Amino acid sequence: MTEKTIPLLPCRTELIQSVVDFYTALGFETTHLQKSPYAYAVVQRGAVELQLYGMKDHAPATSHSSRYVLTEDVDGLHAALRSGLKAAYGHIPTRGLKPEDEQPTPVQRVQLVVLRGDIAQRLGDEEGARGWLEEAATVRLSAEERETAHDALARLSDLRR
Template identity: 55%
Template sequence: MGEKAIPIFPCRSIQSTWDFYRALGFEQTTWQTRPNPYLAVRRGDVELQFFGWKKHDPAASMNMCYITTTEVDALYEAFRGGLREALGRVPTRGLPRLSALRDMSYGVRQFLLSDPDGLQLRIGQAISDDTRHAPIPEEKVARAFHMAALLGESKGDHLAASRILDRLLRSGEALSPSERLKALVLRADAAAHLEEWPLVRALVAEARAIGLGRLVRAGRRPRPPGRPRSRRPRRRSGFIDRRRALTGPARVRTLVSRPLDVDRPACDRRAAQPVWDREDVHPRVAPGGVRCWGRGWGLLWATLSTGAVGLWREFAHRV
């Protein structure tokens, strides 16, 4: 006689739950709306069941289920592809979310999947016969890194991991530049999962400063942001450079061919709007039928730069 256990979890809507698991490749085995909402899904030998409960709070959910597999990499890629196709991206924060695939210290390669109702599926494959946790380091800094990684990566408790890293950064412990850089990066990752964006920017800025300082001490010149890695100078072939090289009528045609960049200096800039809406490009008809140019000192200056020929053509046109 064989036995089989099937967990039953709460959800706010069986329709939303079914849409999520259908994107992951599950098939529907049971669907019931009355008298009680009920849903059962299956993918291979994995079967999950749900009951509808409108008062369920996903943020307070502590529901978990561990799933063992012999092909965790293939399953992870299948779930990633399904989420990307259904949502347009692979969510890593909030609900639902998919964690990274990692080799844990207790002999398991696993990833975490949380559905829209807060149910966490822990999906793993044994990669070692020894499934005991690795011993906790005795040294204070190494122990903090070990516990923060264990809570954040294995349990998904980024709040607890952030508290450990905050105590380490504020303890006054003598950290080497590499240790402080690692602590800042781990803390920024935890803050990103908690959606603390101002803190993320501050931590990343501090980490970058440490990285630049290490380059300077090593005798290397830091590369400014935006500069290519190649040592060959980049040729400037932008619109402004080509325009400055032109004179006469070609200069006028280039000036009115497109709006200038709003980031250029004020003396070199016009409003960044479509050419067909600019009065300094297209003449308008004033009362009385006299054709005249609207306010547009840029075109007037460009016309003057064409010389006597351009002025004569403009005068003859208006007459």
């Protein structure tokens, strides 16, 4: 009998579908997916099989898992993986995928919304600009956050005149 090792990779239980979607973008086929009574999935691409299991408190940023794929056509595999990612996400992720539940900090929110208002105003969309700038003005900031967001708040003040 020939032995075979299959990696079992953890992911956050509630994100198993997005993890499967990521592997689908890489050209894997989903051969099994269940969300109940526990999250578990199997994806396969040629001879490569990965099994994924959900962990409620899994923290990807502080955990470690890996996989190692041997191939005779590194360039071909790399091109296929890149092509799949570009087709699925519109670009090639360079630093990982943003977690679905990640929210900007209040300072980041102000900076982002002021920028959107500024761009809308420059493009002549006064109504859109007004909406973005009003939203930026309603973000609650602590004194420390106000100091950090000083430049964005100054720009907000200029744009609202």
